[in-house]
Amino acid sequence: MSLTPMSAIQQQYEARMAELTPAERMARSAAMLKWTRDLIARQVLAKEGAECDRERVKWLVARRLYDSDPRVKAMIEGVLESVSARGL
Structure with missing residues (x-):
């Protein structure tokens, strides 16, 4: 190959x-992560x-962001249930 x-x-x-x-590499990585989070947040707000x-x-x-990690995703789901319950 x-x-x-x-x-x-x-x-x-x-x-x-x-x-x-x-x-500088670390700062660039942090800026790219922030850009990615902001992009996803805009998509979430458009949907929600x-x-x-x-x-x-x-x-x-x-x-x-953590969709591919089942353990972390499960923890986040638990937090989301709590956040949703408080909002009711």
Whole structure:
């Protein structure tokens, strides 16, 4: 099995990432995670409605992020039940 050659864009991206300090890489990762969480939150609000409680939105975002980890997802589901019960 042969690997496909990197595109010029991928090569440039990897070269620039290699130039970053560890602190800069960490800051970039944190910014990308925040961007992802914000994107998912907007999708949740579009589905649930703008009046959805911020606490519920936070946990719905977490459930999406941890969807592939059954144990964490089960814990989040428990918290969501609690948040939903308080909101009634």
